[in-house]
Amino acid sequence: MIRMKLLFVCDAAVKEDRLRCPGWVQGIATHLSADFSVTFLSSESFDPAGVEVSSIEGTAIGLLPYAAWNTPEQLCETVKREKADVIVIFGTEKTYSLGALTLCEKAGLLDKTVIFSQGMALACAKHYAEGVPCRVIRRWTFRDLLRRENIRVEQKKMEARAKNEKQIITAARRFIGRTTMDEAIIRMYHPEADYYRCNDILRSAFYQGAWRYDDCEKHRIFVSQYYYPLKGFHYLLEAAYLLKEKYPDLTIAAAGYNPILGSVAENELKDSSYIRYLKKLIRRYGLEKHIELTGELDERQMKEQYLKANVFVLPSTIENSPNSLAEAMLLGVPCVASDVGGVSDFAEHRVDAYLYPSPATYLLARYVDEVFQNPAEAARLGANAKKRAERDYDTEKNAKALSDVFRAIAKNN
Numbered sequence: 001m002i003r004m005k006l007l008f009v010c011d012a013a014v015k016e017d018r019l020r021c022p023g024w025v026q027g028i029a030t031h032l033s034a035d036f037s038v039t040f041l042s043s044e045s046f047d048p049a050g051v052e053v054s055s056i057e058g059t060a061i062g063l064l065p066y067a068a069w070n071t072p073e074q075l076c077e078t079v080k081r082e083k084a085d086v087i088v089i090f091g092t093e094k095t096y097s098l099g100a101l102t103l104c105e106k107a108g109l110l111d112k113t114v115i116f117s118q119g120m121a122l123a124c125a126k127h128y129a130e131g132v133p134c135r136v137i138r139r140w141t142f143r144d145l146l147r148r149e150n151i152r153v154e155q156k157k158m159e160a161r162a163k164n165e166k167q168i169i170t171a172a173r174r175f176i177g178r179t180t181m182d183e184a185i186i187r188m189y190h191p192e193a194d195y196y197r198c199n200d201i202l203r204s205a206f207y208q209g210a211w212r213y214d215d216c217e218k219h220r221i222f223v224s225q226y227y228y229p230l231k232g233f234h235y236l237l238e239a240a241y242l243l244k245e246k247y248p249d250l251t252i253a254a255a256g257y258n259p260i261l262g263s264v265a266e267n268e269l270k271d272s273s274y275i276r277y278l279k280k281l282i283r284r285y286g287l288e289k290h291i292e293l294t295g296e297l298d299e300r301q302m303k304e305q306y307l308k309a310n311v312f313v314l315p316s317t318i319e320n321s322p323n324s325l326a327e328a329m330l331l332g333v334p335c336v337a338s339d340v341g342g343v344s345d346f347a348e349h350r351v352d353a354y355l356y357p358s359p360a361t362y363l364l365a366r367y368v369d370e371v372f373q374n375p376a377e378a379a380r381l382g383a384n385a386k387k388r389a390e391r392d393y394d395t396e397k398n399a400k401a402l403s404d405v406f407r408a409i410a411k412n413n
Contacts, residue, residue: 003035003036003037004035004036004037004085004086004406004407004410005036005037005039005082005083005084005085005086006032006036006037006038006039006084006085006086006087006088006406007039007040007041007078007079007082007084007086007087007088008021008025008029008038008039008040008041008088008090009040009041009087009088009089009090009096009097009100010022010025010040010089010090010091010094011025011090011091011094012040012041012042013042021040022090023203023299024200024201024202024203024323025090026203027200027201027202027203027204027395028200028201028399028402030201030204031201031395031396031398031399032399032402032403032406035403036403036406039082039084041069041078041100069103070103071103072103072106072107073107075103075104075107075109076107076108076109079107079109079112084112085112085406085409085410085413086112086113086114086406086409086410087104087109087112087113087114088113088114088116088176088406089101089104089113089114089115089116090116090118091115091116091117091118091119092115092117092118092119092120092121092165092168092169092175093118093119093120093121093124093161093162093165094118095161095164097115097164097165097168098164098165098167098168101113101115101168101171101172102171105171110171110172110173111173111409111412111413112409112410112413113172113173113174114172114174114175114176114196114405114406114409115168115169115172115174115175115176116175116176116177117175117176117177117178117182117186117320117321118320118321119320120165120181120182120185120320120341121158121161121162121164121165122162122165122166122185123181123185123318123320123341124158124162124230124318125155125158125159125161125162126318127230127317127318127340128154128155128158128229128230128317128318129151129155129229129230129317130229130232130317130358130359131229131232131234131235131317131358131359132151132229132234132274132277133277136151136273136274136276136277137150137151137152137155137273138150138151138152139151139273139276140273141268141271141272141273141276142268142269142271143269143270143271143272144272144273150272150273151229151272151273151274154228154229166189169185169186169189169190169193170189170190172190172193173193173194174193174194174196174409175193175194175195175196176196176197176198176402176405177195177196177197177198177321178197178198178199178200178321178342178345179320179321179341179342179345180342180344180345181320181341181342181345182320182321182342183195183197196405198398198401198402198405199392199393199398199401200321200323200326200393200398201393201395201398201399201402202323202326202327202330202393203299203327204299205299205300205302205303206303206327206330206331207330207395209303209307209331210331210332210386211306211307211331211332211333211334211382211386213375213378213379213382215307216307216308216309216310217251217308217309217310218249218310218372219247219249219250219251219310219372220251220253220308220309220310220311221236221240221250221251221252221253221309221310221311221312221313221368222253222254222255222305222306222308222309222311222312222313222333223236223252223253223254223255223312223313223314223315224255224302224312224314224324225254225255225256225324226254226255226256226278227256227257227272227274227275228274229274229317230316230317230318231315231316231317232315232316232317232338232358233254233278233315234277234278234281235315235317235338235358235359235361235364236252236313236315236361236364237252237278237281237282237285237287238281238285238361239315239361239362239364239365239368240252240285240287240290240365241285241286241287242361242362242365243365243368243369243372244285244286244287244290246369247372250290251290251291251292252287252290252291252292253292253293253294253305253308253309254291254292254293254294255294255295255296255297255302255305256293256294256295256296257295257296302327303327303331306327306328306331306333307331307333309333310334310371310372310378311333311334311335311336311368311371311372311378312324312325312328312333312334312335312336313335313336313337313364313368314335314336314337314338314343315337315338315358315364316338316340316358317338317340317358318340318341319338319340319341319342319343320341320342321342321345321346322337322342322343322346325337325343325346325347325353326346326389326392326393328385329346329347329352329353329385329386329388329389330385330386330389330390330393331386332382332383332385332386333382333385334353334371334378334379334381334382334385335347335352335353335354335381335385336353336354336355336356336364336367336368336371337353337354337355337356338355338356338357338358338364339355339356339357339358340358343355346392347385347388351384352381352384352385352387352388353381353385354367354370354371354381
């Protein structure tokens with residue numbers, strides 16, 4: 001089989017003279033390495049001199065700076081020099097994607113280009129701050145003023161990204177996705193586009209190990225993100241208020257960097273409007289002793305938090321393809337998730353997770369309660385989730401599916 005060349009355009013960056021990029025993109029590169037060589041086209045400009053050619057799990061990865069392909073002519077030269085068969089742009093919602101696609105179009109390379117859908121800004125813009133009061137959305141804290149960005153400005157930026165995304169969907173010819181939501185949005189704006197449905201390859205650590213009820217910390221909820229409104233942490237706090245009397249030892253462990261605990265005076269200069277709102281809810285609901293911030297977590301630490309939890313909760317107002325839910329399911333953690341966007345493509349209600357309508361915090365509380373009070377039910381949900389995720393995120397199967405897509409695109413060119 002002929003070894004082919006892929007150019008990946010993603011959030012690749014150079015830190016400490018090494019390549020850094022999203023873990024799931026690294027996973028794709030690693031598992032395609034037998035059939036493809038991969039070079040990352042960084043979305044950042046940097047001096048390539050002295051940058052280490054990174055090795056991801058034994059896979060040699062090339063790296064080129066944005067400055068090497070920021071005109072159509074330079075992109076053509078890069079494609080010729082690298083003998084690239086396919087250009088893969090990760091994320092319709094990313095700020096660099098429209099510029100990258102425009103270069104491909106001007107260089108006559110659209111037929112060689114495929115877009116990997118991810119967050120879908122067109123949906124995120126509609127649901128960004130659901131459940132947050134208008135006064136909070138329009139408020140400015142000291143931190144917001146310094147950064148010139150409050151929740152409403154964040155919404156407007158998401159709306160601008162949505163406009164760019166619409167242009168991308170209209171202009172591009174080929175897409176890779178994995179949910180009913182992203183396919184529906186792509187078909188809405190470009191009915192004739194080629195759409196390839198392929199599941200992701202998750203970070204390698206989550207393919208080993210399994211959640212056990214006897215080993216978890218009872219009445220512990222884990223959430224992987226919380227620090228901006230779309231992640232729905234305000235809804236989870238409302239549900240926690242309904243649970244705390246029954247479970248005095250209730251813990252909500254949240255990964256992230258923003259300080260929402262401690263005295264208001266101590267951290268108020270660092271607070272965004274949303275973080276300030278979360279602090280108010282925590283005080284109102286008497287949850288000060290129930291919140292545990294883990295700080296930023298690497299892959300290994302995230303896995304430890306999943307396995308330590310009694311339940312993983314995804315309270316988001318919108319999600320297209322939440323890898324956090326996929327990782328929790330792959331480990332066999334009982335999951336409760338808002339039934340938004342593409343979540344129903346990940347799990348079936350009462351079979352391998354509990355799903356609930358996003359604003360219905362009483363149902364969120366009810367399903368967390370069912371996991372807490374019924375160990376057998378928790379184990380059943382976790383086992384079913386693990387079985388489904390092992391099928392959906394089988395590395396060999398998904399690598400072959402992606403390989404087939406890339407080869408089909410190359411063959412047509």
